Amino acid sequence: MNEAPKLNSFRAGPDEEGRFGIFGGRFVAETLMPLILDLQDEWNKAKSDPAFKADLDKLGAHYIGRPSPLYFAERLTAELGGAKIYFKREELNHTGSHKINNCIGQILLAKRMGKTRIIAETGAGQHGVASATVAARFGLPCVVYMGATDVERQAPNVFRMKLLGAEVKPVTAGHGTLKDAMNEALRDWVTNVDSTYYLIGTAAGPHPYPEMVRDFQSVIGQEAKEQILAAEGRLPDLVIAAVGGGSNAIGIFHPFLDDEGVKIVGVEAGGKGLEGDEHCASITAGSPGVLHGNRTYLLQDGDGQIKEGHSISAGLDYPGIGPEHAWLNDVGRVEYVPIMDHEALEAFQVLTKLEGIIPALEPSHALAEVIKRAPKMGKDEIILMNLSGRGDKDIFTVGKILGMGQ
Amino acid sequence: MTARMEKRFADVAAEGRPVLVTYFMGGDPDFDTSLAIMKALPKAGADVIELGMPFSDPMADGPSIQLAGQRSLKGGQTLAKTLELARRFRGEDQHTPIVLMGYYNPIYIYGVDRFLTDALEAGIDGLIVVDLPPEMDDELCIPALKRDINFIRLATPTTDDRRLPKVLENTSGFVYYVSMTGITGSALPDPSLIAGAVQRIKSHTELPVCVGFGVKTAEHARAIGASADGVVVGTAIVNQIASSLTEDGRATDATVPGVEALVKGLSAGVRAARLAAAE
Numbered sequence: 001m002n003e004a005p006k007l008n009s010f011r012a013g014p015d016e017e018g019r020f021g022i023f024g025g026r027f028v029a030e031t032l033m034p035l036i037l038d039l040q041d042e043w044n045k046a047k048s049d050p051a052f053k054a055d056l057d058k059l060g061a062h063y064i065g066r067p068s069p070l071y072f073a074e075r076l077t078a079e080l081g082g083a084k085i086y087f088k089r090e091e092l093n094h095t096g097s098h099k100i101n102n103c104i105g106q107i108l109l110a111k112r113m114g115k116t117r118i119i120a121e122t123g124a125g126q127h128g129v130a131s132a133t134v135a136a137r138f139g140l141p142c143v144v145y146m147g148a149t150d151v152e153r154q155a156p157n158v159f160r161m162k163l164l165g166a167e168v169k170p171v172t173a174g175h176g177t178l179k180d181a182m183n184e185a186l187r188d189w190v191t192n193v194d195s196t197y198y199l200i201g202t203a204a205g206p207h208p209y210p211e212m213v214r215d216f217q218s219v220i221g222q223e224a225k226e227q228i229l230a231a232e233g234r235l236p237d238l239v240i241a242a243v244g245g246g247s248n249a250i251g252i253f254h255p256f257l258d259d260e261g262v263k264i265v266g267v268e269a270g271g272k273g274l275e276g277d278e279h280c281a282s283i284t285a286g287s288p289g290v291l292h293g294n295r296t297y298l299l300q301d302g303d304g305q306i307k308e309g310h311s312i313s314a315g316l317d318y319p320g321i322g323p324e325h326a327w328l329n330d331v332g333r334v335e336y337v338p339i340m341d342h343e344a345l346e347a348f349q350v351l352t353k354l355e356g357i358i359p360a361l362e363p364s365h366a367l368a369e370v371i372k373r374a375p376k377m378g379k380d381e382i383i384l385m386n387l388s389g390r391g392d393k394d395i396f397t398v399g400k401i402l403g404m405g406q
Numbered sequence: 407m408t409a410r411m412e413k414r415f416a417d418v419a420a421e422g423r424p425v426l427v428t429y430f431m432g433g434d435p436d437f438d439t440s441l442a443i444m445k446a447l448p449k450a451g452a453d454v455i456e457l458g459m460p461f462s463d464p465m466a467d468g469p470s471i472q473l474a475g476q477r478s479l480k481g482g483q484t485l486a487k488t489l490e491l492a493r494r495f496r497g498e499d500q501h502t503p504i505v506l507m508g509y510y511n512p513i514y515i516y517g518v519d520r521f522l523t524d525a526l527e528a529g530i531d532g533l534i535v536v537d538l539p540p541e542m543d544d545e546l547c548i549p550a551l552k553r554d555i556n557f558i559r560l561a562t563p564t565t566d567d568r569r570l571p572k573v574l575e576n577t578s579g580f581v582y583y584v585s586m587t588g589i590t591g592s593a594l595p596d597p598s599l600i601a602g603a604v605q606r607i608k609s610h611t612e613l614p615v616c617v618g619f620g621v622k623t624a625e626h627a628r629a630i631g632a633s634a635d636g637v638v639v640g641t642a643i644v645n646q647i648a649s650s651l652t653e654d655g656r657a658t659d660a661t662v663p664g665v666e667a668l669v670k671g672l673s674a675g676v677r678a679a680r681l682a683a684a685e
Contacts, residue, residue, distance in 0.1 A: 017541065025541075025542060026539065026541050026542065027510060027537040027538065027539075027542060028537055028539060029465070029466045029536050029537060029539070029560070029562075030539050030559065030560045030561065030562050030564075030565060030573060030584075031466075031560075031562040031563075031564050031584065031587050031588075032564075033539045033540075033541070033564075033569070034564045034565065034566065034569055035564065173472065174462075179463065183463050183464075183465050186465040186466075187465065187466070187467075187468075187589045190465075190466055190587060190588060190589060191587060191588040191589060191592070192587075193564055193587045194564075194587070289511045289514060289515060290509075290510045290511045290514055290537065291463060291511060292463075292465070293537075295514075298511075300511070300515065302515070303484040303485055303486075303512055303515065303516075304461075304485070304511040304512035304513070304514060304515030304516065305460075305461065305462040305479060305512070306462045306463050306511070
């Protein structure tokens with residue numbers, strides 16, 4: 001679905017074994033291997049099947065609402081007094097985030113494979129809602145695993161999933177966040193491997209998930225590239241996105257990776273600061289390890305035990321990152337930086353008041369980095385940011401922190 | 407195959423009965439109790455010991471073994487300490503094979519070469535690493551085999567005839583047949599189905615086939631042992647340990663004797679297996 005990569009391209013990965021440099025791979029229990037190999041076969045067939053692409057395009061246009069707009073944030077640009085700021089408005093998609101792009105693609109694959117049950121993990125609930133939505137649309141039962149902490153802090157999304165007919169299973173292990181939900185989803189999958197399709201929400205996990213999710217999300221960057229060329233007649237100087245597992249980020253980054261003049265920055269959740277354990281900055285403050293089917297940067301101790309991490313944003317509250325991001329960091333193509341909880345919270349309010357857009361807490365991290373960088377850039381320069389989700393789900397969390405009473 | 411593992415399987419086969427493989431989590435609930443449990447196992451009739459290496463995110467384990475891992479980590483267990491358990495055990499038992507079982511990340515972080523050196527020195531005979539399928543053999547399996555440490559692979563009901571040769575290619579020691587798709591500690595499926603699966607695997611390999619996942623009682627051990635070369639018991643032992651602990655997870659006087667009694671019963675089960683089959 002992507003245009004052919006050039007020689008010496010940053011877009012050629014992964015290799016046959018699912019590796020991006022040392023990262024990626026297929027670190028799963030034997031029970032799952034035959035299924036993962038089947039999935040890879042089906043994905044390889046689907047990629048070159050015009051009928052699959054036609055289904056994807058049709059649902060993209062009429063169900064998701066693609067292409068999503070590219071929006072020039074005039075007042076924010078004026079306020080910051082530097083580079084022109086454009087948002088790729090993924091928050092306007094059906095279900096309110098970029099997650100639906102991937103879910104539509106994967107449920108079409110699940111149908112091709114004859115699977116009759118969908119499971120998913122979710123952090124902020126955006127992927128859970130998108131999974132429950134496509135499961136309803138295609139008439140399949142859906143179980144969503146969600147950490148108990150997240151069930152509490154993302155209550156509106158829990159309600160949406162239930163209305164859509166999904167069963168939400170709270171996971172109490174660990175801190176009750178995304179990592180624990182993913183463990184539980186993997187346990188379900190191992191147990192129900194014949195009937196069940198695991199709809200992974202981010203560009204991580206065993207091969208072929210990182211590649212597959214990236215390709216489904218790359219529509220973001222492909223559209224944005226055409227849109228910015230139409231609006232400005234040239235490519236942006238800087239592309240920014242928030243990174244938890246990293247699906248919205250790889251989606252907007254990937255089509256720009258071989259464009260030399262385009263600087264690319266991924267924003268990790270710095271939580272309460274990088275000194276302690278209260279953050280989720282896997283690249284900035286972690287080290288390579290193996291978890292959830294792939295090798296990547298992880299937050300871990302000296303014995304290889306995975307740490308829990310912390311972020312104000314449930315969607316970024318994960319101690320790892322997609323393997324392609326790990327590789328893009330090591331080869332120096334993408335710069336990864338942390339943004340603290342309080343900076344994201346400030347950015348959330350700035351956008352709400354200046355542009356009348358309530359962003360999710362996840363892209364608020366990317367926005368905080370834009371707010372830092374834009375004033376230092378020239379007025380003729382262009383920033384493209386992925387506004388990956390809307391903040392309706394976060395208003396209660398934010399209201400509570402800001403002390404906005406009933 | 408290490409001499410110790412080979413000899414143990416041959417000796418037990420000569421007795422005309424299946425091997426009893428017992429799993430427990432290293433460091434559960436603390437190092438000293440865990441060492442006492444390990445020493446008690448062969449005396450109660452265990453032929454092979456699977457020593458669990460705790461991991462924070464055990465994706466293929468059910469609640470019992472997850473909790474055991476958490477207790478162990480809370481008690482300060484590390485991979486270095488799990489190797490130390492084996493080393494201390496070897497001080498008094500040079501004959502019972504020890505297989506380390508767990509997940510890859512702690513080994514990867516310890517360093518594969520350093521790990522293999524220290525494992526050999528501690529008297530380890532084999533490794534079961536749940537999240538390293540044959541596709542990942544270069545990571546640990548090949549280096550371990552070069553150092554003469556067995557790499558024992560799990561075969562499952564999803565491992566069909568097309569896939570089985572790949573799974574068996576670099577497997578040594580024994581084949582661990584997981585009797586169901588699922589996590590550890592689930593219910594035991596029909597023994598006749600298991601017998602068929604064991605025969606299918608044996609038609610592809612000379613290695614002994616041990617069956618685990620769901621074996622809880624002496625009666626299970628007897629039924630499975632009628633067709634398999636060995637029976638693996640894990641969750642039942644871990645549950646026995648858990649039930650003996652104080653509310654805040656500390657060992658009691660009942661902890662080690664409880665495991666001994668359970669394993670004695672299981673041992674009687676495997677010893678009755680072929681007698682029953684012959685009847």
